[in-house]
Amino acid sequence: xxxxxxxxxxxxxxxxxxxxxxxxxxxxxxxxxxxxxxxxxxxxxxxxxxxxxxxxxxxxxxxxxxxxxxxxxxxxxxxxxxxxxxxxxxxxxxxxxxxxxxxxxxxxxxxxxxxxxxxxxxxxxxxxxxxxxxxxxxxxxxxxxxxxxxxxxxxxxxxxxxxxxxxxxxxxxxxxxxxxxxxxxxxxxxxxxxxxxxxxxxxxxxxxxxxxxxxxxxxxxxxxxxxxxxxxxxxxxxxxxxxxxxxxxxxxxxxxxxxxxxxxxxxxxxxxxxxxxxxxxxxxxxxxxxxxxxxxxxxxxxxxxxxxxxxxxxxxxxxxxxxxxxxxxxxxxxxxxxxxxxxxxxxxxxxxxxxxxxxxxxxxxxxxxxxxxxxx
Numbered sequence: 001x002x003x004x005x006x007x008x009x010x011x012x013x014x015x016x017x018x019x020x021x022x023x024x025x026x027x028x029x030x031x032x033x034x035x036x037x038x039x040x041x042x043x044x045x046x047x048x049x050x051x052x053x054x055x056x057x058x059x060x061x062x063x064x065x066x067x068x069x070x071x072x073x074x075x076x077x078x079x080x081x082x083x084x085x086x087x088x089x090x091x092x093x094x095x096x097x098x099x100x101x102x103x104x105x106x107x108x109x110x111x112x113x114x115x116x117x118x119x120x121x122x123x124x125x126x127x128x129x130x131x132x133x134x135x136x137x138x139x140x141x142x143x144x145x146x147x148x149x150x151x152x153x154x155x156x157x158x159x160x161x162x163x164x165x166x167x168x169x170x171x172x173x174x175x176x177x178x179x180x181x182x183x184x185x186x187x188x189x190x191x192x193x194x195x196x197x198x199x200x201x202x203x204x205x206x207x208x209x210x211x212x213x214x215x216x217x218x219x220x221x222x223x224x225x226x227x228x229x230x231x232x233x234x235x236x237x238x239x240x241x242x243x244x245x246x247x248x249x250x251x252x253x254x255x256x257x258x259x260x261x262x263x264x265x266x267x268x269x270x271x272x273x274x275x276x277x278x279x280x281x282x283x284x285x286x287x288x289x290x291x292x293x294x295x296x297x298x299x300x301x302x303x304x305x306x307x308x309x310x311x312x313x314x315x316x317x318x319x320x321x322x323x324x325x326x327x328x329x330x331x332x333x334x335x336x337x338x339x340x341x342x343x344x345x346x347x348x349x350x351x352x353x354x355x356x357x358x359x360x361x362x363x364x365x366x367x368x369x370x371x372x373x374x375x376x
Contacts, residue, residue: 018030055092074140108148124158124213128145129203
């Protein structure tokens with residue numbers, strides 16, 4: 001795989017190593033030139049020192065790195081490092097990962113220069129949370145969220161990298177019994193106890209990263225790995241002094257019970273408010289739909305009630321009494337058949353009485369009129 005003679009070292013006949021960017025217990029990261037596509041990339045040489053003479057360890061590590069490549073390929077997110085290619089020389093060799101080159105250094109480099117403000121840390125945390133949510137959606141846990149595994153783009157945006165020890169759900173465990181996978185001082189208590197962890201364990205690590213970002217120190221780091229693990233298990237995390245509005249969010253993540261930590265949606269909302277990217281207003285419950293008003297039948301009474309009092313028409317009073325019935329003596333007998341001479345004889349006195357009365361009334365009217373005319 002390597003290049004020839006004393007010239008530049010070329011990997012796989014294509015990637016020319018130009019600069020060593022960093023290294024650690026799991027290998028070395030190089031800046032390289034892709035001779036085929038004429039672009040700069042990052043090459044991760046996976047070669048842990050402890051596994052050099054152990055063939056089983058080599059095979060185990062190779063399987064882990066291949067899994068990292070496949071895991072990264074499944075996550076398409078701007079805050080997750082992009083993997084371009086994998087170089088695999090066989091079962092007894094160490095693979096190389098070809099990834100995008102992120103040129104802004106690591107978050108650890110940034111924190112070595114000083115603390116972050118709460119607003120800066122909240123924006124950083126929100127981006128890293130988005131990366132974790134994208135990974136969790138594919139069943140991938142990072143398991144080693146720490147400042148050294150966060151790279152920064154030139155504009156300051158973070159990129160989460162080094163999924164080499166991520167645990168893919170329902171996959172075969174590749175770690176040796178009793179080995180520690182991850183950084184002890186960023187490891188969640190449940191993972192220290194040997195439990196699988198789950199997404200909530202990554203949120204603990206994110207909370208610890210934010211704590212260190214604003215405080216400039218690690219609250220549980222001790223003089224040895226064993227002492228640090230004991231502190232993670234049993235010591236309470238002191239409240240940060242410089243976190244300001246971020247303090248409560250950080251403390252809500254650094255609780256020992258995973259189910260007591262906020263979910264990703266709540267955490268994103270709270271980080272967004274501290275970062276000034278969301279309104280700092282309490283959530284308002286959705287207003288229930290107003291029930292439709294029942295239909296009221298239109299009646300005379302409802303119309304009358306809708307009219308202002310001053311314009312209402314008074315209801316009609318009691319009906320006028322009917323005129324009194326005529327005395328039976330003055331009534332004409334009801335006809336029961338053809339009239340006879342005897343019938344007319346019987347009613348004649350009554351007719352004569354009526355005529356007399358009418359004559360008296362007319363005579364009185366004439367006398368009154370003559371007297372009235374004479375006075376004029």
